[in-house]
Amino acid sequence: MAGSERQRGVSLLEARGLTLASRSGEVLVDGVDLTVRSGEILALVGESGSGKSLTALALLGLLPEGIVRLEGQVLLDGVEVTGLSGRHAALRGRCIASIFQDPQASLDPRWTVGRYLGAQFRRHGTAAGRAVAQASAEMLARVGLADSRRILRAYPHELSGGMAQRVMIAGALAADPRFLVADEPTTALDVTTQSQILDLLEELQAESGLGILLITHDLGIVAEMARRVVVLYGGKVMETGAADAVLAAPRHPYTRALLASMPDIEALQPPRPIPGTPGDRLPAASGCPFQPRCGEAIGDCAVRPPVLARHDGRSWACHRTELPPTQPELRRPHQQPIRERALVSLP
Amino acid sequence: MSPSLEAPPLVQALGLSRIYSAGGWFSAAPPVAAVGKVDLAVERGEMLAIVGESGCGKSTLGRLLLGLEPASAGEVRFEGRSLQGLPAREQRALRARMQLVFQNPMAALDPRLPVGAQVVEPLTIHRMPEAGSDRLAVEQLFAAVGLSAELAGRFPHQLSGGQRQRVVIARALATEPDFVVFDEPVSALDVSVQAQIIALIRGLQRERGFAGIFISHDLRVVRHIADRVAVMYLGRIVEEGPVASVLATPAHPYTQALVASVPRLKRAAGQARLRLEGDPPSASTIPTGCAFHPRCAAAQTICRSERPALSATAPERSSACHFSATREPAAPSLESMRL
Numbered sequence: 053m054a055g056s057e058r059q060r061g062v063s064l065l066e067a068r069g070l071t072l073a074s075r076s077g078e079v080l081v082d083g084v085d086l087t088v089r090s091g092e093i094l095a096l097v098g099e100s101g102s103g104k105s106l107t108a109l110a111l112l113g114l115l116p117e118g119i120v121r122l123e124g125q126v127l128l129d130g131v132e133v134t135g136l137s138g139r140h141a142a143l144r145g146r147c148i149a150s151i152f153q154d155p156q157a158s159l160d161p162r163w164t165v166g167r168y169l170g171a172q173f174r175r176h177g178t179a180a181g182r183a184v185a186q187a188s189a190e191m192l193a194r195v196g197l198a199d200s201r202r203i204l205r206a207y208p209h210e211l212s213g214g215m216a217q218r219v220m221i222a223g224a225l226a227a228d229p230r231f232l233v234a235d236e237p238t239t240a241l242d243v244t245t246q247s248q249i250l251d252l253l254e255e256l257q258a259e260s261g262l263g264i265l266l267i268t269h270d271l272g273i274v275a276e277m278a279r280r281v282v283v284l285y286g287g288k289v290m291e292t293g294a295a296d297a298v299l300a301a302p303r304h305p306y307t308r309a310l311l312a313s314m315p316d317i318e319a320l321q322p323p324r325p326i327p328g329t330p331g332d333r334l335p336a337a338s339g340c341p342f343q344p345r346c347g348e349a350i351g352d353c354a355v356r357p358p359v360l361a362r363h364d365g366r367s368w369a370c371h372r373t374e375l376p377p378t379q380p381e382l383r384r385p386h387q388q389p390i391r392e393r394a395l396v397s398l399p
Numbered sequence: 400m401s402p403s404l405e406a407p408p409l410v411q412a413l414g415l416s417r418i419y420s421a422g423g424w425f426s427a428a429p430p431v432a433a434v435g436k437v438d439l440a441v442e443r444g445e446m447l448a449i450v451g452e453s454g455c456g457k458s459t460l461g462r463l464l465l466g467l468e469p470a471s472a473g474e475v476r477f478e479g480r481s482l483q484g485l486p487a488r489e490q491r492a493l494r495a496r497m498q499l500v501f502q503n504p505m506a507a508l509d510p511r512l513p514v515g516a517q518v519v520e521p522l523t524i525h526r527m528p529e530a531g532s533d534r535l536a537v538e539q540l541f542a543a544v545g546l547s548a549e550l551a552g553r554f555p556h557q558l559s560g561g562q563r564q565r566v567v568i569a570r571a572l573a574t575e576p577d578f579v580v581f582d583e584p585v586s587a588l589d590v591s592v593q594a595q596i597i598a599l600i601r602g603l604q605r606e607r608g609f610a611g612i613f614i615s616h617d618l619r620v621v622r623h624i625a626d627r628v629a630v631m632y633l634g635r636i637v638e639e640g641p642v643a644s645v646l647a648t649p650a651h652p653y654t655q656a657l658v659a660s661v662p663r664l665k666r667a668a669g670q671a672r673l674r675l676e677g678d679p680p681s682a683s684t685i686p687t688g689c690a691f692h693p694r695c696a697a698a699q700t701i702c703r704s705e706r707p708a709l710s711a712t713a714p715e716r717s718s719a720c721h722f723s724a725t726r727e728p729a730a731p732s733l734e735s736m737r738l
Binding site: 099100212213214215242243244245246247248250269270271272273275276299309310311313314315316317318322323324325326327329330331345 | 452453559560561562589590591592593594595597598601616617618619620622623646647656657658660661662663664665666675676678679
């Protein structure tokens with residue numbers, strides 16, 4: 053499938069079996085698979101400790117000190133780019149750009165916007181010499197900052213949060229990338245500014261065929277922005293699929309619980325908390341990472357990690373989602389492995 | 400909830416203003432009106448949410464209501480008595496009945512002190528020795544916020560974010576206050592834990608009957624925690640009313656924009672995510688007339704010159720817009736806003 057997509061001119065950024073650990077051996081990201089297609093927004097959802105930001109940094113080749121890759125690959129159009137250095141790493145930097153949660157903190161306070169953007173163009177060789185100023189002004193206009201002459205001379209502290217995030221996006225686009233990894237790009241912004249930035253990302257994706265990995269904890273943003281979604285918990289993929297299908301009928305108890313815990317502006321019933329905290333874990337990754345907080349857990353969940361089952365373009369990792377959730381008396385744990393195999397073998 | 404006619408509101412602000420003069424004596428920087436002529440009332444047992452974009456003055460208003468910051472004009476009344484000019488002894492006694500819960504529990508807690516000791520600290524400060532021992536008080540407060548008493552000996556860094564916020568809430572409740580200001584208490588928490596703290600605050604309020612101010616930028620959270628909501632824009636309240644009614648049919652164009660900007664799981668057909676152009680202007684350069692007019696699609700000539708007063712638009716509801724009375728309060732529509 054991936055091959056035929058590439059022949060159609062679809063560019064792919066993939067993580068395959070990505071497994072990351074701290075130096076002390078604690079597994080933080082465990083066998084994560086995901087694929088971002090050009091011209092598509094893939095949402096990566098998770099709470100703190102889910103491994104979503106580490107996954108993003110691994111895709112960018114920017115793993116922090118003290119984090120090691122145990123297994124898995126990062127592929128760009130089917131070519132492995134994990135562990136590249138020098139010229140090849142720079143090439144990857146041109147293809148995959150990034151923006152982060154706190155734009156003010158990502159900008160050097162001593163540099164004007166013009167100097168920052170100019171450096172981005174020169175670094176990636178997308179503009180040089182006298183063309184840099186023109187390219188910078190055009191890029192600012194493209195991200196919705198019309199008053200480019202004034203903004204090019206501004207220092208980061210003179211920008212509002214929304215303007216700073218637009219400048220970061222302009223800097224990311226200076227490389228003319230195919231993919232943008234956006235890690236909680238609107239979390240620090242007001243709801244009105246968030247709306248503007250989300251619109252901008254949608255426009256860029258539609259106009260220039262940018263593939264966007266949008267990392268968020270807000271399922272409302274997923275519903276409005278993403279075509280597909282990957283739900284992470286405790287470093288593992290809990291559920292993936294088309295965003296509308298997953299949100300309308302979640303198969304994994306964690307996705308269901310997360311949806312119920314989101315306050316809704318229209319709903320009458322209050323958000324339903326998930327007991328415990330994301331930090332509650334089983335000893336040494338023996339079972340499902342959500343088991344300590346799961347209201348639907350059965351005996352198997354604590355002892356055996358569930359396998360990702362695939363069906364109808366969706367996948368989920370749960371020992372018991374094939375059982376009707378409303379009839380817990382029907383559960384027969386010993387039958388689980390057979391059902392699981394049956395599901396996995398489906399095309 | 401229904402006070403007798405002669406009983407004053409628990410907390411009342413009358414023409415409350417806070418103006419910061421920027422820079423020194425010779426500074427050319429204009430003074431910043433963080434809060435301008437705010438009138439509001441909080442009844443016993445009621446939770447009033449204050450919402451608005453960053454820099455709108457909502458946190459400053461919270462601190463003014465607690466008397467933690469001096470008012471530049473106007474006054475705050477607690478049970479009908481003005482906080483200003485109260486003798487120091489009475490002020491301290493009053494302070495025990497008014498508490499503050501911050502957004503960042505890590506900053507609010509002392510990193511070198513076990514959390515149990517911190518929870519009962521207000522009792523010592525306000526010289527309120529419990530009938531039993533400190534240990535008993537800690538146990539009771541921890542139980543009230545759903546924490547195991549075994550955690551009392553731990554230090555803040557040994558707790559999760561949700562547990563730390565529970566400790567901060569327990570400490571605020573130690574003196575059994577009548578009035579608590581919650582300043583973005585769930586913004587820094589994971590969604591699953593945020594719902595726990597929302598349920599906790601609501602439950603505690605029901606049990607103990609304290610009144611509160613809930614400062615937040617998140618309308619979704621506000622919907623489930625507050626009885627009434629006041630929307631602030633550049634230091635002024637532009638709309639006020641029962642939370643369900645205001646969020647369902649916002650009357651002020653700014654409230655309409657805020658409501659429409661909230662990301663939704665399900666969006667009705669034709670109900671697009673609305674984009675409000677521009678950033679909120681700085682409080683040091685507040686536009687003339689209605690402060691919202693440069694961003695408002697419905698603005699007319701009068702909006703540029705005359706500031707609309709906050710006035711009743713429907714029972715229990717008020718809005719500060721020249722056209723709120725003539726406009727049908729409706730769910731926000733795309734047409735009403737500049738895109």
